[in-house]
Amino acid sequence: MFCTRTNCVKGHRALCYGFVTDWLQGHERAERDVQRQLTTVRDLRKTNRAGALWELYLRGALSRREIGASTGVSLATVSNVVSELLEQGLVIEVGLEDSNGGRPGSLVQVNPTFGFVIGVDIGETAFLVELFDLGMTALASHRSTTVLTRLDPEDAVAHVVEGIERVIAEAGVSAKDILGIGVGVPGLVEHADGAIVHGQSVGWDAVPFEKLLRRHVALPLIIDNGAKTLGQAESWFGAARGVDNAVVALLGIGVGTGIISNRQLYRGATSSAGEWGHTTVVVDGRECRCGARGCLEAYIGAAAIVSRYEQLAGDPHPETQVDLEDRITQLVSARQDDENAAKVLGETAMYLGVGIANLANLFNPQRVVVGGWLGQALSTALLPQIRSAAARNALRLPFSHLEIVRAELGSDAVALGAATLPVAKFLSLGGPTKASTSRNNDRLSRRSS
Numbered sequence: 001m002f003c004t005r006t007n008c009v010k011g012h013r014a015l016c017y018g019f020v021t022d023w024l025q026g027h028e029r030a031e032r033d034v035q036r037q038l039t040t041v042r043d044l045r046k047t048n049r050a051g052a053l054w055e056l057y058l059r060g061a062l063s064r065r066e067i068g069a070s071t072g073v074s075l076a077t078v079s080n081v082v083s084e085l086l087e088q089g090l091v092i093e094v095g096l097e098d099s100n101g102g103r104p105g106s107l108v109q110v111n112p113t114f115g116f117v118i119g120v121d122i123g124e125t126a127f128l129v130e131l132f133d134l135g136m137t138a139l140a141s142h143r144s145t146t147v148l149t150r151l152d153p154e155d156a157v158a159h160v161v162e163g164i165e166r167v168i169a170e171a172g173v174s175a176k177d178i179l180g181i182g183v184g185v186p187g188l189v190e191h192a193d194g195a196i197v198h199g200q201s202v203g204w205d206a207v208p209f210e211k212l213l214r215r216h217v218a219l220p221l222i223i224d225n226g227a228k229t230l231g232q233a234e235s236w237f238g239a240a241r242g243v244d245n246a247v248v249a250l251l252g253i254g255v256g257t258g259i260i261s262n263r264q265l266y267r268g269a270t271s272s273a274g275e276w277g278h279t280t281v282v283v284d285g286r287e288c289r290c291g292a293r294g295c296l297e298a299y300i301g302a303a304a305i306v307s308r309y310e311q312l313a314g315d316p317h318p319e320t321q322v323d324l325e326d327r328i329t330q331l332v333s334a335r336q337d338d339e340n341a342a343k344v345l346g347e348t349a350m351y352l353g354v355g356i357a358n359l360a361n362l363f364n365p366q367r368v369v370v371g372g373w374l375g376q377a378l379s380t381a382l383l384p385q386i387r388s389a390a391a392r393n394a395l396r397l398p399f400s401h402l403e404i405v406r407a408e409l410g411s412d413a414v415a416l417g418a419a420t421l422p423v424a425k426f427l428s429l430g431g432p433t434k435a436s437t438s439r440n441n442d443r444l445s446r447r448s449s
């Protein structure tokens, strides 16, 4: 029997013979092979684009030769990929490489204004929304605080939506040029039917936060734990940059970590890894907001530190994070003259050092980065004490390979890290999908007109 299909992949109209069933089965297999080959070609193209974009994004301007060397792709393929990216406006030429007598190649980098991203930091009492270009330069920022004493999901959504509208208006960009919005939240994030937030310490029990936000926001959303977004920010741009294995600690009212393992965020089975603040440091110790006792957060969290000071000194209780930040600043600056402040901060440094020793023994990081507004305040004042407590409690070998450093990024690091979530997705997809390519073609043609 002859094959009459004009697109027979075997390439020979007369080669399909034998039993009808064999022929049909053979064709089904052949069709699948074609699909697989097409998929593979598409995948390969996407992989090559993604590889080049990631290199350019994290390393800056590179020549085609350098991209090829670091991605293991031939110069011819890299040249094709770069030409395509230049044509789409994703990358731009930025000069010539240094040459040793030969003809210098041109350098390309990711076009920072190809698209924009928004990062959101939902704190326990304050909300920060920032709009960045692809070079992560903040173009607009909006901070607000809640008047409620407890973080409420609908109230948080209202603050975030207002912030998003404000930063888009302030930056003067079109919503369709925004690649996505990343949101850092104070709780565990389960990715089921949209992101579900489990914020045991803030009273959020399986809050369908993505669904709540989607009622008001049509742009692509990626929601993650705030400590993890801080970890990603410090790993890409800050104190954990260039380090394969690091732990970035977020210290504020709550305490958490982003664990970087082989340059990737370690998430665990249900993405809840890194809840360092709720590891037990004192059996049956102080009550923690999570309901357990003796958690690290109950010793080094901001409210815990201030409350311990009040116990010793008998001061009134603060009600908001602003009060807490002021109180911590006062304690740190008064530690030379105020015996109670010195005592409380000495204890805090000890527990923080113990917590870091546990991280060293468990994860063997090259670097522990102490961040968050509280982490910055404590590490500025107490780093030698924190280091010596960690040294006393860690095993010698992992401690000998460990650096304990302050975070490098500022108070918007959680929002910055959240904004890297849509950037990471964009780079891993190798740039825009078909729909967004036409979107950007529209944009490019509009700009040139």
Ligand SMILES: [Zn+2]
Pocket: 277, 278, 288, 289, 290, 291, 292, 295, 297
């Ligand atoms: Zn706890």
